[in-house]
Amino acid sequence: MTEPAIETRGVGRVLGETVQHRALDGIDLRIDPGEFVVLTGTSGSGKSTLLYLLGALDLPTDGQVRVLGRDIATLSDAERTALRGTSLGFVFQFHFLLDELTAAENVALPMWRAGVRRSAALARARETLDELDIGALADRRPSQMSGGQQQRVAIARAVAHRPAVLLADEPTGSLDSLNSERVLALLERLNTSHDLTIVMVTHDEGVAARARRRLVLRDGRLVRDERRDSARPGAPSSE
Numbered sequence: 001m002t003e004p005a006i007e008t009r010g011v012g013r014v015l016g017e018t019v020q021h022r023a024l025d026g027i028d029l030r031i032d033p034g035e036f037v038v039l040t041g042t043s044g045s046g047k048s049t050l051l052y053l054l055g056a057l058d059l060p061t062d063g064q065v066r067v068l069g070r071d072i073a074t075l076s077d078a079e080r081t082a083l084r085g086t087s088l089g090f091v092f093q094f095h096f097l098l099d100e101l102t103a104a105e106n107v108a109l110p111m112w113r114a115g116v117r118r119s120a121a122l123a124r125a126r127e128t129l130d131e132l133d134i135g136a137l138a139d140r141r142p143s144q145m146s147g148g149q150q151q152r153v154a155i156a157r158a159v160a161h162r163p164a165v166l167l168a169d170e171p172t173g174s175l176d177s178l179n180s181e182r183v184l185a186l187l188e189r190l191n192t193s194h195d196l197t198i199v200m201v202t203h204d205e206g207v208a209a210r211a212r213r214r215l216v217l218r219d220g221r222l223v224r225d226e227r228r229d230s231a232r233p234g235a236p237s238s239e
Contacts, residue, residue, distance in 0.1 A: 003069050005165055005197040006031040006054050011063035012220075013049055023049045025220045027063070033164070036191045036198045038208045041217035047201045048169055050217065054199060055088055055167045056080045068164060085114050089158035093170040095150040097142040097157075104129065104138040107157040114161070128160040129153070132186060148179025152186055159190060166190070168200040172207055184210055 011027040014020050024046045031037055039047045052058040053065050056072045065072050068087055072080060084090075097106045107125035112118060129135045134152050142150050151171065158166060168187070172180035184207060190196045200211070208214055216224035 002032060004030045004066070005033045005035070005068060006199070007064075007066040008053070008060075009064045009066075011050075011053065011060045011065055013046075013053065013058070014061040015049070023220050024053075024060075027222050029215070029222065031197065031199060033197050034191070034195045035213055036188070036211045037200070037213045037215060038211040039199065039201045039215050039217060040203065040208050043203070045217040046220040047217055049220075051167055051169055051199065051201050054165075055090060056083055085110070086161065087164045089161070089163040089166040091151075091155055091158045091166065091168040091171045093173040095142070095147075095154035097150055097153060099142050102139050102141055103134075103145070103153045103156075106142075106153060107160050110157065111161060124160055125156070128156045132156050146179065147175055148182050151175060151179070151183050155183070155186055155190075159194075159196065163196070165197045165199065168198065170201055170203070172202070172204065180204075180207070 006029070008027050008029040011024055012022060013024040015023045027050060039050060041047050049058070053060055054067065056067055056075070059073055067083065070083065072083070075083065098109070101109065104122055104125045107128060108118070108121035111121035111124060116124075126135065126138050129138050132152065132155070134149065134156065137145060137149055137153060145153065155171075171187070172183050175183060187198060187200070188210065191198050202208055212228050214224075214226045215222060216226070
């Protein structure tokens with residue numbers, strides 16, 4: 001059997017010091033390579049808390065989280081940082097692009113920080129933008145792009161180093177319906193053409209319907225695991 005991309009066993013997470021709150025309780029989960037999974041649930045159900053654990057951005061209070069076969073609690077801070085920098089990509093609701101950099105420079109920035117030569121990082125950044133059909137944006141700054149274009153550049157930044165897993169926290173939450181469609185179509189394309197494992201948090205029912213697997217959280221517990229034979233196809237578009 002193929003090793004899971006992500007696996008959790010009895011995972012719990014307690015938040016707070018003076019007043020403690022159990023944000024996650026007994027999460028057992030397996031996500032295989034190439035899956036496109038959405039995490040849904042009401043506000044406070046534990047979606048983002050779980051996503052941060054899966055991305056090795058936080059550690060469980062109890063239980064085990066294994067990412068690409070590695071128990072994140074046994075790794076040093078430097079090893080977790082290296083895991084995130086080489087094997088994981090992150091997209092958030094807001095793009096967090098630096099205004100003073102062009103799109104290509106924003107995409108290259110994490111690679112520079114990881115020690116990749118400037119010329120090589122910029123070449124990879126431009127190649128990635130071209131692959132995602134947004135190469136025309138390479139020399140634009142964020143102020144010269146629409147919100148949807150900025151988010152697609154943020155996705156390029158997240159996948160330029162060829163991660164195995166992409167974690168997305170409400171990536172369409174700040175976008176209108178047209179730009180949401182474009183971002184979702186891009187994520188679907190990456191999932192199918194690059195065999196990229198995607199785990200995405202969303203509160204939007206329309207977005208959730210696009211994934212082949214949906215996990216529903218309630219009060220920190222996994223209460224439903226729904227699988228579909230196929231997801232509703234997207235409608236790729238470009239600006």
